[in-house]
Amino acid sequence: MNAITSYAHIKHNTVTVNGTVVFKSASSVSIHEFLLESYKFLAMNYPKFHKMDVQCKLAIIATEFALRETALLTENDLAKIAIVFSNHASSLDTDKAYQNSISDKSNYFPSPAIFVYTLPNITIGELAIRHKITGENAFFVCEKFDPALLINYCESLYLNGIDAVIAGWVEAETNNDEAFIFLSESQRNTNKNAIFKPLNQTTLTELYNLT
Amino acid sequence: MDALIEKLKGQIIEQLNLAEVKPEEINPDSPLFGEGLGLDSIDALELIVLLEKHYGIKIQDPKDGKTIFQSLRTMAEYIKSQGKS
Numbered sequence: 405m406n407a408i409t410s411y412a413h414i415k416h417n418t419v420t421v422n423g424t425v426v427f428k429s430a431s432s433v434s435i436h437e438f439l440l441e442s443y444k445f446l447a448m449n450y451p452k453f454h455k456m457d458v459q460c461k462l463a464i465i466a467t468e469f470a471l472r473e474t475a476l477l478t479e480n481d482l483a484k485i486a487i488v489f490s491n492h493a494s495s496l497d498t499d500k501a502y503q504n505s506i507s508d509k510s511n512y513f514p515s516p517a518i519f520v521y522t523l524p525n526i527t528i529g530e531l532a533i534r535h536k537i538t539g540e541n542a543f544f545v546c547e548k549f550d551p552a553l554l555i556n557y558c559e560s561l562y563l564n565g566i567d568a569v570i571a572g573w574v575e576a577e578t579n580n581d582e583a584f585i586f587l588s589e590s591q592r593n594t595n596k597n598a599i600f601k602p603l604n605q606t607t608l609t610e611l612y613n614l615t
Numbered sequence: 616m617d618a619l620i621e622k623l624k625g626q627i628i629e630q631l632n633l634a635e636v637k638p639e640e641i642n643p644d645s646p647l648f649g650e651g652l653g654l655d656s657i658d659a660l661e662l663i664v665l666l667e668k669h670y671g672i673k674i675q676d677p678k679d680g681k682t683i684f685q686s687l688r689t690m691a692e693y694i695k696s697q698g699k700s
């Protein structure tokens with residue numbers, strides 16, 4: 405049975421993993437500071453993180469928290485792990501940052517480092533690079549978090565040879581930053597902290613609304 | 616030259632978001648790419664922007680980048696040679 409084995413939800417400077425709050429920063433803290441504090445909390449050693457835009461950092465941090473509870477990366481072939489993300493604003497946050505950097509003709513220095521993040525699927529690329537995942541991937545831009553879309557796509561991936569999926573909603577939007585990442589696997593995960601919730605629309609909706 | 620190298624260290628750390636790198640950890644003679652600071656191709660483009668933004672230097676031939684950005688010292692020497700330090 406395909407199951408959800410772990411999930412992490414970042415919202416309002418709070419990280420909830422499998423229903424439990426595991427990390428929190430003051431609400432007055434900016435998203436940049438919150439993500440840096442999360443990075444330090446996780447004791448990550450990944451300098452590339454500091455170059456990423458907020459959307460990529462949200463995805464990396466949320467996935468990192470979710471992965472700590474499973475053996476997904478070690479018990480699955482990295483070529484058979486898919487990544488499926490979605491959001492509402494595509495890469496608008498970074499698009500605007502880039503636009504601002506080139507709006508003054510007398511101070512015109514387009515930043516290649518910002519420009520590379522002006523596509524939403526870069527979020528997937530950064531995560532794939534981080535964990536050496538080479539399976540299929542897709543990024544959907546939709547009105548709101550859509551459990552049916554994600555479940556249907558996951559099921560389709562499983563029918564086509566994928567063994568595990570990292571999926572969810574990653575949105576970088578001023579004062580409304582959010583990442584909801586769930587891990588799904590076709591085989592029983594041996595990590596004792598892994599949860600085993602059925603991969604269906606009802607369950608996914610419940611988990612998303614729980615936090 | 617040493618003052619320029621120190622200044623460049625700060626500018627590179629800021630421009631390339633090398634948040635975990637301290638200026639004293641950068642060896643002026645270590646390669647900037649591959650080993651050493653381990654910069655990538657996007658960082659190379661950012662270094663070109665840095666030269667233009669802070670020193671008014673435009674690299675006309677991209678092939679020159681390989682020599683100019685070999686290390687912090689070669690970068691400083693190039694800036695000096697352009698009379699822009």
